[in-house]
Amino acid sequence: MRTLCSSTLIGEFFVIGFAGLVAMKDPDLTTATVWTVSGIAMFLSVALCAVVTRPGGIALGWALQIALIASGFVVPSMFFLGAIFAALWWASVHYGRKIDEAKARFAAQAAQADSATPGAA
Numbered sequence: 658m659r660t661l662c663s664s665t666l667i668g669e670f671f672v673i674g675f676a677g678l679v680a681m682k683d684p685d686l687t688t689a690t691v692w693t694v695s696g697i698a699m700f701l702s703v704a705l706c707a708v709v710t711r712p713g714g715i716a717l718g719w720a721l722q723i724a725l726i727a728s729g730f731v732v733p734s735m736f737f738l739g740a741i742f743a744a745l746w747w748a749s750v751h752y753g754r755k756i757d758e759a760k761a762r763f764a765a766q767a768a769q770a771d772s773a774t775p776g777a778a
Contacts, residue, residue: 658753662718665749669725669742670702676732694765698724706767715750722746 677695680686701721708714723745729736 658707658750658757659710661749661753662709662715662746665717665742665745666702666706666709666721668745669721671700672738672742673698674701676728676738679732679734686731698728703720718746718750723772754756 673695678693681688683691698721700716705714705718705721709718722739723747725742726736726739726773729739
């Protein structure tokens, strides 16, 4: 799960950066505001890669997805991109858990086969 979720989060890092470049064209926003908000969001997307498997990591990822969608109020194309990344996040979590379960099952079967084979080292 960690690999899939981290890949999605790194993709979001770049999308957030590009959205910051688009948001700079808004005359109502200062450059400092845009890059403070974008920088924090970019930092969170990378930091979440480290905590995605810890308790609350998935929930924080969902919070980032909601914030990404909500950023569409500033950069309208982010409604679409945020929804795409939310779907990718769901798929990463869903299929990542299935992959982790399959790995654990195969490891248990291999361990059982090794212990059942006499003389296995």
